[in-house]
Amino acid sequence: MEFSTLTTASLHTLKTPALAVGVFQDGVLSEAADALDQAASGALRAIVKAEFDAAPGSCLPVHAPAGIAASRVILLGLGAQDHYKAAVHARAQAALAAYCARAGVAGTVSTLAAIACPDSSMTDRARAAARAAAAAAYRYDATFSKPRPAPKLRTFALHVGRGQAAQAREGLRQGGAIGAGMNLARTLGDLPPNVCTPTYLGKTARDLARQFKTLKAEVLDQRKIEALKMGSFLSVARGSAEPPAFIVLRHTPSARPAGKHAPVVLVGKGITFDSGGISIKPGPAMDEMKFDMCGAASVLGTMRAIAELDLPHEVIGIVPSCENLPSGTANKPGDIVTSMSGQTIEILNTDAEGRLILCDALTYAERFKPAAVIDIATLTGACVIALGHVNSGLFSQDEDLAQALLAAGREALDPAWRMPLEDAYQDQLKSNFADMANIGGRPAGSVTAACFLSRFAGKYPWAHLDIAGTAWNEGKDKGATGRPVPLLVQYLLDRAGSR
Numbered sequence: 001m002e003f004s005t006l007t008t009a010s011l012h013t014l015k016t017p018a019l020a021v022g023v024f025q026d027g028v029l030s031e032a033a034d035a036l037d038q039a040a041s042g043a044l045r046a047i048v049k050a051e052f053d054a055a056p057g058s059c060l061p062v063h064a065p066a067g068i069a070a071s072r073v074i075l076l077g078l079g080a081q082d083h084y085k086a087a088v089h090a091r092a093q094a095a096l097a098a099y100c101a102r103a104g105v106a107g108t109v110s111t112l113a114a115i116a117c118p119d120s121s122m123t124d125r126a127r128a129a130a131r132a133a134a135a136a137a138y139r140y141d142a143t144f145s146k147p148r149p150a151p152k153l154r155t156f157a158l159h160v161g162r163g164q165a166a167q168a169r170e171g172l173r174q175g176g177a178i179g180a181g182m183n184l185a186r187t188l189g190d191l192p193p194n195v196c197t198p199t200y201l202g203k204t205a206r207d208l209a210r211q212f213k214t215l216k217a218e219v220l221d222q223r224k225i226e227a228l229k230m231g232s233f234l235s236v237a238r239g240s241a242e243p244p245a246f247i248v249l250r251h252t253p254s255a256r257p258a259g260k261h262a263p264v265v266l267v268g269k270g271i272t273f274d275s276g277g278i279s280i281k282p283g284p285a286m287d288e289m290k291f292d293m294c295g296a297a298s299v300l301g302t303m304r305a306i307a308e309l310d311l312p313h314e315v316i317g318i319v320p321s322c323e324n325l326p327s328g329t330a331n332k333p334g335d336i337v338t339s340m341s342g343q344t345i346e347i348l349n350t351d352a353e354g355r356l357i358l359c360d361a362l363t364y365a366e367r368f369k370p371a372a373v374i375d376i377a378t379l380t381g382a383c384v385i386a387l388g389h390v391n392s393g394l395f396s397q398d399e400d401l402a403q404a405l406l407a408a409g410r411e412a413l414d415p416a417w418r419m420p421l422e423d424a425y426q427d428q429l430k431s432n433f434a435d436m437a438n439i440g441g442r443p444a445g446s447v448t449a450a451c452f453l454s455r456f457a458g459k460y461p462w463a464h465l466d467i468a469g470t471a472w473n474e475g476k477d478k479g480a481t482g483r484p485v486p487l488l489v490q491y492l493l494d495r496a497g498s499r
């Protein structure tokens with residue numbers, strides 16, 4: 001998609017298939033809507049009065065209004081003017097993008113970003129607008145016999161004041177990259193598990209490194225993983241005929257910032273199918289466990305976005321990837337494995353496999369002497385029970401890192417909620433036969449999972465995001481969401497200070 005800004009003075013002379021303006025509740029027109037209404041001799045105000053309540057997210061196209069050059073004016077509802085905020089703006093931009101996709105519109109000009117709102121800058125609003133447009137252009141069509149009709153939206157322009165064009169352009173650039181990163185994450189999540197294998201994820205990392213010159217990919221195979229003594233990760237991989245992959249994707253900015261900067265490391269859970277293993281899951285909805293690599297997908301999507309933006313900081317993405325299947329060589333309840341850290345683990349439930357592959361990746365991350373490590377994983381059903389599909393679960397004992405991630409989530413409208421991670425929960429992981437068990441019983445299941453990981457993340461500031469409830473939608477709209485790519489990119493942008 002092509003993003004641009006416009007600063008034309010007379011909106012009514014603008015030729016575009018769809019010109020979008022904001023309308024508040026009780027018939028209050030935004031500045032742009034008012035200007036168009038004057039050019040159309042009051043026609044817009046009359047339509048608003050007759051049939052538009054301007055509820056947030058609502059949308060009413062007005063075709064070929066007299067006195068206006070655009071083929072249609074799209075009225076977008078912004079709710080009550082005194083409650084207007086960034087989230088309502090983003091929702092309206094999403095409604096516009098959805099309308100364009102539905103109606104087969106090829107290009108649109110939106111005037112919404114020019115409306116000030118208390119909790120956002122022009123850059124923030126432009127970022128949200130571009131992200132919405134890019135996300136609406138997503139269509140999964142890899143495995144249909146006939147190509148599905150794709151959205152036609154090709155050009156997206158923001159109409160802004162002259163003094164704000166540079167800020168708007170920077171926001172569009174960021175939002176476009178975030179949208180493309182989300183769409184990559186969604187595609188990987190949506191692909192079936194017989195296509196999106198560990199090998200496929202490795203190939204995706206290599207393809208990214210070919211496409212972006214700041215990225216370098218390394219994919220370690222079974223032999224190299226053995227040489228690293230990742231006994232915990234390998235124990236999960238051993239149940240499947242599909243070979244595991246340990247992916248390291250490194251972004252080195254083209255211009256190094258002054259001074260020395262330790263990298264941020266992102267670690268994504270890459271279980272390309274989770275049957276539960278010998279502790280097998282029930283049949284209904286088991287297909288959804290193809291999404292168990294959405295942490296990995298969010299790492300690859302985030303790496304794509306920051307490479308496109310050439311973020312001025314080093315970031316390293318790590319993905320341990322394998323399948324979790326039952327077989328004659330699979331983990332059994334009672335098995336004890338030795339992790340790369342040397343700590344031994346009694347596997348009491350083979351379905352708690354995510355932590356078994358992540359722990360070795362967290363140990364591997366030590367070699368980068370990282371400023372921070374964030375792991376992202378569809379780790380526990382318990383997190384879905386606790387937080388539903390709204391917030392990702394955030395676990396961290398590092399106050400600064402936790403606050404930075406929470407703020408990034410709020411800013412990016414991709415929220416996370418802080419969960420506890422105190423030593424008192426560690427007792428639940430006690431094993432009679434090994435340094436720890438891989439499960440802590442039903443109480444606080446998402447917390448004990450995080451406690452398990454914390455035992456491998458002591459050498460650097462660390463945070464864990466449980467995205468089991470936010471990475472995909474169930475039911476009729478089943479599919480990957482691309483979360484938490486927006487949160488992660490926002491965190492990295494904030495950190496690099498390029499806002």
Ligand code: BES
Nearest residue numbers: 349351352353378379380381382439468
């Ligand atoms: N991938 C699942 C977590 C999951 C379950 C995500 C349901 C979304 C929906 C993970 O590997 C898993 O199976 N966790 C177990 C842990 C338990 C055995 C301690 C769970 O949550 O049931």
Ligand code: MN
Nearest residue numbers: 274351352353
């Ligand atoms: Mn599992």
Ligand code: ZN
Nearest residue numbers: 271274292354
């Ligand atoms: Zn899993």
